[in-house]
Amino acid sequence: MSVRYPGRMINTPALLLFLSFIFTAGCQNNQQITSLQIQLDSLRNQLNHSYKPGFGEFMSAIQAHHVKLWFAGKNENWELADFEVKEIKELFDDIRTFETDRLETESTTIIDAPLDSVQVAITQKNLPEFAHYFSLLTTTCNTCHQSVDYGFNVVTIPAFQPFANQEFNPNH
Numbered sequence: 506m507s508v509r510y511p512g513r514m515i516n517t518p519a520l521l522l523f524l525s526f527i528f529t530a531g532c533q534n535n536q537q538i539t540s541l542q543i544q545l546d547s548l549r550n551q552l553n554h555s556y557k558p559g560f561g562e563f564m565s566a567i568q569a570h571h572v573k574l575w576f577a578g579k580n581e582n583w584e585l586a587d588f589e590v591k592e593i594k595e596l597f598d599d600i601r602t603f604e605t606d607r608l609e610t611e612s613t614t615i616i617d618a619p620l621d622s623v624q625v626a627i628t629q630k631n632l633p634e635f636a637h638y639f640s641l642l643t644t645t646c647n648t649c650h651q652s653v654d655y656g657f658n659v660v661t662i663p664a665f666q667p668f669a670n671q672e673f674n675p676n677h
Contacts, residue, residue: 576668580674597620
């Protein structure tokens with residue numbers, strides 16, 4: 506069966522087949538879009554309810570590694586000291602990745618040069634240089650705290666080793 510269109514003959518079954526194909530494809534596309542939107546909404550919901558450490562948790566972890574770094578260096582356990590300084594750097598990288606909405610994050614770059622200096626002293630296995638740059642690192646922590654209105658949080662060179670379950674002497 507054909508339909509006459511001004512100047513043309515149109516095959517009706519072919520036209521119907523073509524239109525049904527377009528309609529079906531459109532419906533399938535809408536179904537795919539709906540399915541993808543449901544998946545996207547589900548992923549957003551999971552992300553919104555996923556655990557995300559807070560700034561203070563990162564800082565508490567850094568504090569623990571700061572203590573361990575001191576005792577590793579003081580005991581000339583250079584391998585452990587190297588590990589601890591890398592852990593601190595990694596935590597600052599994590600802050601810069603996960604705490605982008607905090608103004609304090611911008612100030613964390615102040616710590617990079619002192620950490621690098623401590624790392625050099627560790628590489629050189631130089632205890633006096635390590636002690637000097639560790640002191641500078643600690644002072645820099647406090648300078649940063651003061652600049653972001655957390656001056657009440659004062660970091661010191663550790664006076665005692667609180668990790669009873671870890672050996673810091675490399676010759677144990």
